[in-house]
Amino acid sequence: MSIDTKPDVGIISPVRNSRAKLALLALSIGGFGIGLTEFVIAGLLTEVATDLSVTIPAAGHLVGAYALAVVPGALILTPFLMRRPPKVALVALLALFVIGNILSAWSPSYEVMFAGRIVAALAHGGYFGIGAVLAGSLVPKSRQASAISIMFAGLTIANVLGVPLGSFIGQQLGWRAVFWIISVIGVLALIGLMALVPRTDPEQDQLPVRQQFATLAKPQVLSSLITTALIFGGMFGVFTYIEPLLRNETGFSAGAIPWLLVLFGGGLFLGNVIGGRAADRNPDKAVVVLSILLPIVILALGMAAGIPWATAVLLTLMGAVGFATVPGLQARVMRHAQGAATLASATNIAAFNLGNTIGVSLAGAAIGAGWGFRSPTVVGAGLTVIGLIIMCLAATRSVRAARAKKAHPSSLSS
Numbered sequence: 422m423s424i425d426t427k428p429d430v431g432i433i434s435p436v437r438n439s440r441a442k443l444a445l446l447a448l449s450i451g452g453f454g455i456g457l458t459e460f461v462i463a464g465l466l467t468e469v470a471t472d473l474s475v476t477i478p479a480a481g482h483l484v485g486a487y488a489l490a491v492v493p494g495a496l497i498l499t500p501f502l503m504r505r506p507p508k509v510a511l512v513a514l515l516a517l518f519v520i521g522n523i524l525s526a527w528s529p530s531y532e533v534m535f536a537g538r539i540v541a542a543l544a545h546g547g548y549f550g551i552g553a554v555l556a557g558s559l560v561p562k563s564r565q566a567s568a569i570s571i572m573f574a575g576l577t578i579a580n581v582l583g584v585p586l587g588s589f590i591g592q593q594l595g596w597r598a599v600f601w602i603i604s605v606i607g608v609l610a611l612i613g614l615m616a617l618v619p620r621t622d623p624e625q626d627q628l629p630v631r632q633q634f635a636t637l638a639k640p641q642v643l644s645s646l647i648t649t650a651l652i653f654g655g656m657f658g659v660f661t662y663i664e665p666l667l668r669n670e671t672g673f674s675a676g677a678i679p680w681l682l683v684l685f686g687g688g689l690f691l692g693n694v695i696g697g698r699a700a701d702r703n704p705d706k707a708v709v710v711l712s713i714l715l716p717i718v719i720l721a722l723g724m725a726a727g728i729p730w731a732t733a734v735l736l737t738l739m740g741a742v743g744f745a746t747v748p749g750l751q752a753r754v755m756r757h758a759q760g761a762a763t764l765a766s767a768t769n770i771a772a773f774n775l776g777n778t779i780g781v782s783l784a785g786a787a788i789g790a791g792w793g794f795r796s797p798t799v800v801g802a803g804l805t806v807i808g809l810i811i812m813c814l815a816a817t818r819s820v821r822a823a824r825a826k827k828a829h830p831s832s833l834s835s
Contacts, residue, residue: 440619441559445571447613448552451515452575454606455548457583458522458541459487461599464588468596473531485781486535487542488774495546495771500630502547503763507555508620511548512611518544519607526600545774549573550767553751555618563701566748570697573747577693580740581686585679633761641757642765644815649750649769650776651808652712655801656743658780659719660685663736666794670726684733688740696745704749704756705816711746712809716802718742723798757819780804 462469462483470480502510521541528534549572556572557565591599628636636642667673667681699707718738725731751769758765783804784797792799 440617441568443617444559444619445556445568447610447617448511448556448572449575449578450606450613451511451518451548451552451610452572453579453583454575454603454610455518455541455545456576456579457587457603457606458518458600459545460580461583461587461591461603462487462538462596464585465591465596465599468591469534472596473528473534475531479531483535483538485778487538487545488778490539490542491545491774492771494543495550495767498543499547499550499764499767500633503551504623504627506620506623507551508614508618510551511555511614511618514544514548514551515607515611515614517541518548519604519611522600522604522607526597526604546767546770549576549770550765551763553766554755554763555621557752557755558621566700566704566752567697569751570693570700570748573693573751574690577686577689577744580689581683585683585686588679627763628760633758633764636758636761637765637768639757641815641819642754644811645750645754645757646765646769646772648708648712648808648812648815649746649754650772650779651804651811652715652743652746652750652776653773654776654778654780654783655719655804655808656715656739656780657777658784658804659722659739659797659801661781662784662788662794662797665788666726666797667732669794671729671732672727673729673732681733681736684737685740688737688742689744692741692743692745693747695741697748699745700749700752704753705812705819708746708749708753708812709809709816711742711749712805712812714742715739715746716805716809719798719802719805723795723802726795726798776804 462480466477466480469483470477473480498514502513505513518541521537521539521544524537524540525534526537528537552572553569556568560568587599587602590602627633637646663681663685664678667678668675673681696707696711699711718735722732722735722739725735751766754765754769755762780801784800787796787800788794790796
């Protein structure tokens with residue numbers, strides 16, 4: 422599907438507003454469950470390690486394994502499913518997600534838990550990739566980025582409420598109870614998808630699979646993917662090590678940390694809404710402006726880490742500015758990947774997770790080198806600046822190509 426290059430192109434014609442809202446709600450609930458699965462374990466590492474008789478670093482690999490497994494899931498499962506009706510594909514992916522979480526909740530050993538995490542992660546990229554294309558098709562072109570942001574709202578809510586609440590439940594009832602609850606959420610999302618999302622035909626203008634993978638190497642598509650990896654690698658590299666920064670540099674107590682994480686999650690949610698509306702007007706401009714602001718906010722966070730109120734404000738702003746880029750980047754990669762929008766959309770989610778892994782590794786290396794708990798902000802800002810440069814070059818080329826096409830309608834777009 423093309424987002425805004427041709428009229429009347431999409432998986433389906435726009436449906437009634439109320440029906441579209443219900444379908445988007447169902448997609449968002451699935452996103453909430455997936456977001457909860459990815460992030461909640463970070464607050465349960467001690468409990469998981471103790472119960473499965475492994476070290477905390479070994480338990481930490483359950484976080485990294487999930488992020489890395491998103492990549493093959495997006496690049497292997499999505500091509501297999503994207504020629505099926507989107508509803509059928511999403512139901513299959515959510516079923517896989519539920520199975521993975523049941524394995525995690527039941528796991529009698531670390532190895533089974535590890536396998537459960539990988540199975541659940543395989544559904545991640547395809548769900549958001551196919552779901553983003555479907556969400557954009559449910560509304561008029563002028564509201565497609567906002568529709569995508571609604572689907573991603575579940576992911577942000579998982580950070581705002583799900584992770585702190587999941588950590589609390591895990592401490593009270595055991596970490597397994599959290600994964601049983603996530604499994605139930607997955608089943609509810611599955612029921613919602615089957616009941617509320619219309620059954621539609623797959624994209625009509627899909628290229629052969631080999632050509633779709635070749636499309637990912639197009640300059641505009643590749644630029645968007647790299648920008649996604651760098652922006653979120655920078656932001657989550659900082660966020661992963663925010664707890665020692667807040668405790669050792671700012672002086673917050675352990676009891677204050679969950680509330681500060683809620684502020685960050687609130688920023689994610691707010692940014693997702695604002696970013697969707699901004700991207701509806703002009704995705705490239707929205708991403709460029711936000712990419713300029715993000716490294717400034719990240720560096721300011723590191724510089725103001727000794728001032729509690731300023732740190733709290735900047736932590737919220739980092740979440741808002743960073744996640745506001747999501748709708749624009751997602752809409753952009755889909756627009757430039759004509760004939761391969763679904764694969765490109767899923768690959769962008771994979772880039773998000775791959776970038777997180779890279780950012781966390783580089784930020785951890787900076788701390789390990791003895792540069793202090795503020796050093797991840799320097800690393801994060803550096804990654805986002807590189808992403809900004811790539812995005813500016815890509816946006817400039819896109820404008821020039823559009824002008825050339827307007828002057829010479831018969832010419833091909835880049």
